[in-house]
């Protein structure tokens with residue numbers, strides 16, 4: 001089994017578990033929530049770098065007659081990224097523990113953070129569903145081994 005495959009799979013699982021934990025603030029507490037939210041930004045960058053060939057190939061295909069499924073998947077992934085940025089940005093502006101110096105006095109950011117995180121869950125669930133075959137194949141590869 002290629003090490004890259006194991007790294008991608010482990011990173012994806014960490015991202016999924018982190019997202020589940022981030023959605024339950026009473027479970028993590030506010031301090032861990034904020035630091036985990038900042039750490040996930042680093043994980044997302046690594047995830048994007050590891051998927052870079054898919055991103056460049058799909059961007060090229062998107063404008064050169066890709067199938068509808070590929071187009072939908074592309075727009076979904078782009079929206080997922082935009083929501084992730086919006087959730088982290090609004091989280092930083094409502095920060096109470098990790099980065100209070102950057103927090104805004106406007107409480108609207110906390111409400112926006114909540115709304116963006118709802119959208120993020122919906123998009124992440126769809127992302128998981130679309131890539132379910134890949135996940136099952138990966139699990140099978142590991143179990144058969």
Ligand code: HEM
Pocket residue numbers: 019022023024025033034035036037038040084087088090091092093094095096098099110111113114117120
């Ligand atoms: C992907 C990353 C993140 C997700 C999915 C996420 C999700 C959530 C959720 C679901 C809540 C509860 C909202 C409610 O009260 O119903 C929340 C609250 C909060 N989050 Fe995040 N969060 C993330 C990142 C961050 C970051 C990076 C920070 C700050 C550095 C942050 C700061 C906060 C704060 C201060 C609250 C309480 C807001 C309030 O006063 O209602 N979050 N977050």
